[in-house]
Amino acid sequence: MIEPKKILSFCIPTYNRACYIERCIESIIGYPYNDIEVVVKDNCSTDNTEEIVKSYSDSRIKFHKNSSNISMLLNIRTIIDFADGKYCFFLTDDDILIPGAIYIIKDFIFKNNPSVFKSDSIVYLEKSKKSYVYSAIQKTKSNNDLSYKERAEIILFSHVLTGLCFKKTEVDFNFYDNNIDLWYPSMLITGMLSNNMGYLAKPLTIHTWENEIFWGVPYKSKEVIDSTTKGILILQSKIEKELFKILLKKYIISSGLHTSNLFCYFSFYGRIMFIYKIMMKRVKVFFLKIISY
Numbered sequence: 001m002i003e004p005k006k007i008l009s010f011c012i013p014t015y016n017r018a019c020y021i022e023r024c025i026e027s028i029i030g031y032p033y034n035d036i037e038v039v040v041k042d043n044c045s046t047d048n049t050e051e052i053v054k055s056y057s058d059s060r061i062k063f064h065k066n067s068s069n070i071s072m073l074l075n076i077r078t079i080i081d082f083a084d085g086k087y088c089f090f091l092t093d094d095d096i097l098i099p100g101a102i103y104i105i106k107d108f109i110f111k112n113n114p115s116v117f118k119s120d121s122i123v124y125l126e127k128s129k130k131s132y133v134y135s136a137i138q139k140t141k142s143n144n145d146l147s148y149k150e151r152a153e154i155i156l157f158s159h160v161l162t163g164l165c166f167k168k169t170e171v172d173f174n175f176y177d178n179n180i181d182l183w184y185p186s187m188l189i190t191g192m193l194s195n196n197m198g199y200l201a202k203p204l205t206i207h208t209w210e211n212e213i214f215w216g217v218p219y220k221s222k223e224v225i226d227s228t229t230k231g232i233l234i235l236q237s238k239i240e241k242e243l244f245k246i247l248l249k250k251y252i253i254s255s256g257l258h259t260s261n262l263f264c265y266f267s268f269y270g271r272i273m274f275i276y277k278i279m280m281k282r283v284k285v286f287f288l289k290i291i292s293y
Contacts, residue, residue: 008036009085014093015043027096041079044069089165094208101204112142116166116193119200127210140201152247158190183227191235
């Protein structure tokens with residue numbers, strides 16, 4: 001019997017999350033068909049993560065354990081290499097897939113053939129015992145229906161790794177690998193594929209918050225902000241000019257970053273052009289005032 005081609009690879013990078021990994025896997029394997037797989041890449045955990053994952057007899061589950069800790073970012077990057085599905089769907093190890101989500105994902109893929117898409121998520125605050133729906137935009141949309149503003153919102157929203165779904169063959173891995181140090185690779189992937197993106201305005205995942213910090217650094221630390229800013233600027237070479245302008249503006253507003261703080265991220269030539277553009281805008285305003293008189 002010929003195995004059906006895998007449509008979806010659920011990619012779960014993990015490290016010392018034995019207390020969560022079982023519920024994460026269980027939320028996927030209730031789906032009865034063989035056109036999906038679950039790829040778990042353990043970044044050399046010291047707990048019993050390996051034992052838990054290997055206790056499953058489900059042939060759709062693939063497990064790989066690094067011989068040493070290769071860093072969270074490299075573990076996220078390399079898990080993609082182990083995925084055989086047409087699309088990769090990231091799910092962090094403390095999150096779960098909502099029942100019925102796989103059917104919704106497949107339907108959206110077959111109808112729209114997106115290169116990348118994101119979806120709503122239910123955020124569960126573990127300490128506060130509260131939850132809310134986290135959304136980028138309010139309606140499900142295919143690529144042709146998305147405005148530049150909505151695309152920018154989706155790119156910024158995609159800093160959450162869980163729920164990122166993309167077509168593996170369309171990712172520029174040279175570009176990715178050259179920027180492997182960025183804290184939010186999900187934003188990089190979403191940005192580089194933004195010319196054919198979509199959005200599913202339905203909660204497909206439950207994203208756990210207020211637990212042990214997955215990234216290992218505070219969410220709004222200088223390190224994370226610097227890395228995110230660098231990632232936004234790097235996307236200039238990969239996205240349309242108008243989209244980049246809107247994305248940069250929205251990022252500055254949402255992050256509270258002052259425009260002058262962007263200066264240090266430009267190359268020498270970029271700084272000269274940055275100053276030149278500001279000066280030309282001021283000259284234009286000056287002459288407009290003279291003409292108005």
